[in-house]
Amino acid sequence: MADQIEITLPPYPRGFHLITNEIVSQLGLLPATGILHAFIKHTSAGLAINENADPSVLQDFNSSFDRLIKEDEPWYTHTMEGSDDMPAHIKSVLTGSSVTVPITDHRLNLGTWQGIYLCEFRNRGGSRKLVVTVTS
Numbered sequence: 278m279a280d281q282i283e284i285t286l287p288p289y290p291r292g293f294h295l296i297t298n299e300i301v302s303q304l305g306l307l308p309a310t311g312i313l314h315a316f317i318k319h320t321s322a323g324l325a326i327n328e329n330a331d332p333s334v335l336q337d338f339n340s341s342f343d344r345l346i347k348e349d350e351p352w353y354t355h356t357m358e359g360s361d362d363m364p365a366h367i368k369s370v371l372t373g374s375s376v377t378v379p380i381t382d383h384r385l386n387l388g389t390w391q392g393i394y395l396c397e398f399r400n401r402g403g404s405r406k407l408v409v410t411v412t413s
Contacts, residue, residue: 284407289397293335297393300409301385308413311380318406321365321399323372329392342368365398372396
């Protein structure tokens with residue numbers, strides 16, 4: 278059995294943002310066991326699971342991604358939507374567009390220090406839509 282909802286996240290600034298609670302708060306009671314799959318319907322943002330305790334990790338992610346994939350590179354040909362657009366597409370390929378989390382005892386079975394992140398790679402990406410499927 279599967280349930281599916283679409284969640285619209287508010288606009289976030291460029292960076293990595295913990296959204297675990299935003300997702301869970303819109304789901305209601307989770308099954309005793311199952312799988313949660315979250316998919317982002319955008320090509321310039323991504324989803325990831327990582328450290329949920331120390332905010333410096335998020336700053337380091339952002340700094341590292343910006344150093345790995347720079348803006349205004351002379352070889353970019355997709356440039357009409359701004360200098361942050363093509364780098365955002367490349368970064369989203371690296372993070373991926375979905376995450377899958379087991380459900381145990383009606384809760385997401387994340388590790389102690391894990392959370393689900395929106396990886397916003399545009400300066401003004403706007404609201405983002407997620408499709409969340411819960412399978413029991």
